[in-house]
Amino acid sequence: MDLSFGPEYEGFRTEVRQFIAEHGDQSPYARAGNTGAIEWQKLLIEHGFTARTIPKKYGGYGAEPDIIKSRIIAEEFSKNQINTGLGGQGISMLVPVLLEMGTEEQKQTFVKPTIHGEMIWCQGYSEPGAGSDLASLSTRAELDGDEWVVNGQKIWTSTAHLADWIFCLVRTEPEAPKHQGISFLLFRMDTPGIEVRPLVDMTGDANFNEVFFTDVRVPKHQIVGQRGQGWQVANAILGYERGSLAPPDAAQTRLNGVARLMSEETPGGEKVIDNPVFRDRLMKLQGRVLAMKCNDMRLLSARIHKNQDAKLAGMIVKLLGTELRHELEALAIDVMGEVGLAFGDNPYLRGNGSWQYQYMYYLGLIIGGGTSQIQKNIISERGLGMPREPRVEKAG
Amino acid sequence: MEFGLSSEQSLLQDSVTRYLSEQWPLDEIRKVASGEVSDACVWQGLTDLGIPGLLISQANGGLGLGNLDAAVVAEALGYHVTPSPFISSAVIAPVALQAAGQCEDLLGTVATGATRIGVALAEGIAARVDAGLTADGLALNGKSLFVLDSEADHYLVATSDHKLFLVSADATGLSRSPLTTIEKTRSTCELTYSNVTAQLVSEDASVFNAAWNAGLVALAADTLGAAQSALDQAVAYAMQREQFNRVIASFQAVKHMCAEMTASLEPCRAMVWYAAHALDEMTEEAGMMASHTKAHLSETGQAVTRTATEVHGGMGFTDLVGLHYWFKRVGFNRQILGSPELLRQRAFQLQDFSVSQGSSE
Numbered sequence: 237m238d239l240s241f242g243p244e245y246e247g248f249r250t251e252v253r254q255f256i257a258e259h260g261d262q263s264p265y266a267r268a269g270n271t272g273a274i275e276w277q278k279l280l281i282e283h284g285f286t287a288r289t290i291p292k293k294y295g296g297y298g299a300e301p302d303i304i305k306s307r308i309i310a311e312e313f314s315k316n317q318i319n320t321g322l323g324g325q326g327i328s329m330l331v332p333v334l335l336e337m338g339t340e341e342q343k344q345t346f347v348k349p350t351i352h353g354e355m356i357w358c359q360g361y362s363e364p365g366a367g368s369d370l371a372s373l374s375t376r377a378e379l380d381g382d383e384w385v386v387n388g389q390k391i392w393t394s395t396a397h398l399a400d401w402i403f404c405l406v407r408t409e410p411e412a413p414k415h416q417g418i419s420f421l422l423f424r425m426d427t428p429g430i431e432v433r434p435l436v437d438m439t440g441d442a443n444f445n446e447v448f449f450t451d452v453r454v455p456k457h458q459i460v461g462q463r464g465q466g467w468q469v470a471n472a473i474l475g476y477e478r479g480s481l482a483p484p485d486a487a488q489t490r491l492n493g494v495a496r497l498m499s500e501e502t503p504g505g506e507k508v509i510d511n512p513v514f515r516d517r518l519m520k521l522q523g524r525v526l527a528m529k530c531n532d533m534r535l536l537s538a539r540i541h542k543n544q545d546a547k548l549a550g551m552i553v554k555l556l557g558t559e560l561r562h563e564l565e566a567l568a569i570d571v572m573g574e575v576g577l578a579f580g581d582n583p584y585l586r587g588n589g590s591w592q593y594q595y596m597y598y599l600g601l602i603i604g605g606g607t608s609q610i611q612k613n614i615i616s617e618r619g620l621g622m623p624r625e626p627r628v629e630k631a632g
Numbered sequence: 633m634e635f636g637l638s639s640e641q642s643l644l645q646d647s648v649t650r651y652l653s654e655q656w657p658l659d660e661i662r663k664v665a666s667g668e669v670s671d672a673c674v675w676q677g678l679t680d681l682g683i684p685g686l687l688i689s690q691a692n693g694g695l696g697l698g699n700l701d702a703a704v705v706a707e708a709l710g711y712h713v714t715p716s717p718f719i720s721s722a723v724i725a726p727v728a729l730q731a732a733g734q735c736e737d738l739l740g741t742v743a744t745g746a747t748r749i750g751v752a753l754a755e756g757i758a759a760r761v762d763a764g765l766t767a768d769g770l771a772l773n774g775k776s777l778f779v780l781d782s783e784a785d786h787y788l789v790a791t792s793d794h795k796l797f798l799v800s801a802d803a804t805g806l807s808r809s810p811l812t813t814i815e816k817t818r819s820t821c822e823l824t825y826s827n828v829t830a831q832l833v834s835e836d837a838s839v840f841n842a843a844w845n846a847g848l849v850a851l852a853a854d855t856l857g858a859a860q861s862a863l864d865q866a867v868a869y870a871m872q873r874e875q876f877n878r879v880i881a882s883f884q885a886v887k888h889m890c891a892e893m894t895a896s897l898e899p900c901r902a903m904v905w906y907a908a909h910a911l912d913e914m915t916e917e918a919g920m921m922a923s924h925t926k927a928h929l930s931e932t933g934q935a936v937t938r939t940a941t942e943v944h945g946g947m948g949f950t951d952l953v954g955l956h957y958w959f960k961r962v963g964f965n966r967q968i969l970g971s972p973e974l975l976r977q978r979a980f981q982l983q984d985f986s987v988s989q990g991s992s993e
Contacts, residue, residue, distance in 0.1 A: 526903060530903040
């Protein structure tokens with residue numbers, strides 16, 4: 237057991253701190269209404285604090301992968317509440333896959349503008365009839381000369397209304413078994429035949445959209461991997477998504493926020509934090525946050541030391557992390573009593589309404605990215621070796 | 633950075649596990665539980681592996697290992713529901729005597745397993761009016777309840793003001809009566825003192841706290857092992873039990889119970905390692921982590937052993953299958969040395985929530 241990163245890494249930590257001291261006030265979080273996100277991103281890439289291991293020729297910083305350095309960057313930025321750079325599905329999901337499976341031309345064309353925030357992507361996976369059973373998707377693409385002709389519908393497409401491009405799963409081999417008939421296409425969102433309709437959710441915002449395709453024509457070469465390989469490509473990306481939905485450090489920050497809220501709220505003249513019932517609820521959640529933080533250290537260690545087995549420890553993060561966040565937000569709502577109902581322009585709103593918003597948003601995340609029930613299937617089948625549910629043949 | 637067990641720690645756990653699985657399967661444990669065989673037989677076998685002297689310094693005749701080593705042993709003992717005075721004689725008592733620098737001459741025979749020290753910390757954790765333990769100088773009067781180990785040669789006794797004393801089991805004025813509990817793999821007793829002359833070990837609350845913290849982490853590790861065993865048994869049972877012409881492990885309702893047990897227990901492993909490491913290396917957070925870890929493991933262990941019983945269906949409820957040994961082991965660990973509510977209250981008090989802990993935005 238050795239929790240230190242060693243002296244050579246402490247030098248790196250000092251570099252990160254110096255950058256934050258020098259440039260932290262330019263972080264888009266630090267100034268309300270800041271429009272400097274793209275300049276900030278450029279600055280971060282220049283210093284190697286984001287897009288760190290993406291080769292220079294594709295617009296990245298070009299460093300060797302170093303798990304500990306990435307961790308130190310994340311720790312220092314989080315501690316100082318500094319913006320860690322642009323996110324989104326193009327950067328976090330598509331770029332890693334293009335680097336692994338894309339053609340040289342695709343890498344040249346797409347990676348640099350994507351990581352610099354000049355090309356925004358959306359993800360076309362889920363469909364009304366293909367949610368947890370994603371591989372049954374039915375949006376189809378047929379080859380007509382040098383073009384794919386796409387017809388069908390996608391749903392849960394976040395940022396579709398802002399996106400320049402979409403990476404999209406389509407069925408190209410209708411006769412093949414369902415996992416082998418899917419292809420992975422890239423196309424512009426201003427192509428004729430695409431309609432985006434916002435999908436308002438329980439938070440009152442349209443975090444997602446529905447996207448309709450009618451005879452959308454896509455150049456034949458805009459495919460990642462071979463025809464029929466789209467499922468493997470998509471699974472490579474899903475691996476990047478799951479663990480990142482509920483990081484323990486964010487839960488820790490939120491827990492500290494609830495504790496502070498409990499010191500500030502004084503219904504009946506008593507601070508909520510002095511109420512033993514609320515105090516016990518806070519401490520119960522703190523115990524769970526600490527367990528997840530320790531689990532996270534174990535996962536970090538297992539990425540450095542390949543002989544350490546942490547397979548199960550990784551599989552459970554999405555399930556536990558999203559449930560934990562939802563309960564943390566729920567505690568804050570209860571701490572506020574009636575004020576917990578406040579929303580929108582209500583003058584009694586605390587924390588800019590973030591507790592109410594996150595309370596609902598994390599219910600969405602319990603469902604999205606593979607529902608809690610799908611996570612339990614994965615844990616029991618791939619983690620514990622329990623058999624799959626027998627398949628039921630379609631009636632008729 | 634390396635978060636995990638060293639190869640020596642894995643070897644230590646493997647050797648204890650091999651001994652226990654070969655020599656002390658459930659049928660042998662039942663004999664100890666019924667009183668037919670003494671737990672001294674188990675302790676003798678563990679002595680051959682050096683376990684009683686794990687935390688005793690080499691100068692005092694032990695192995696001089698740390699609390700993470702003790703945790704991996706405690707996990708193995710919990711996994712096999714092993715009857716032994718490990719928590720009291722090998723963890724709490726050596727930590728207290730060595731922290732105080734008192735009565736260390738006794739530790740040589742503790743390390744050889746020849747001497748057992750029981751512990752009576754309950755009054756220091758939550759004093760009971762029906763105990764009424766007082767120390768007038770070195771004279772003890774009153775009672776200690778739920779004392780760990782009814783077969784010990786000496787007892788480490790805490791008063792409500794966190795003083796620690798050592799008394800001999802055959803001291804004049806001391807009477808000892810076993811207390812029956814649901815847990816048959818560890819013995820508890822009541823000590824009644826009538827002007828018993830004791831040796832002072834410490835008047836320093838930090839010594840009491842160090843001993844308490846070490847006991848909490850060892851109990852949490854014991855629960856980790858016991859709950860892991862219950863989970864493993866549930867999965868194995870579900871894989872062979874057939875209903876409706878298929879193994880019940882293929883039903884989502886059963887699979888999801890097993891997944892929930894796994895998901896809640898897996899982070900507990902890292903938490904126990906961290907808390908044990910903190911006892912030796914990060915003492916400023918040791919008390920907070922020990923309290924949280926024992927409380928969290930108690931909650932998780934309770935849910936896991938209950939769910940594992942349900943996965944077994946009616947057989948889980950029977951003595952024949954014997955899953956109740958693990959259920960009760962975890963139940964004992966939950967109540968002893970501080971309930972989850974008490975420990976969470978302690979964890980709260982050990983942190984400073986009056987200062988700003990960052991933005992509530």
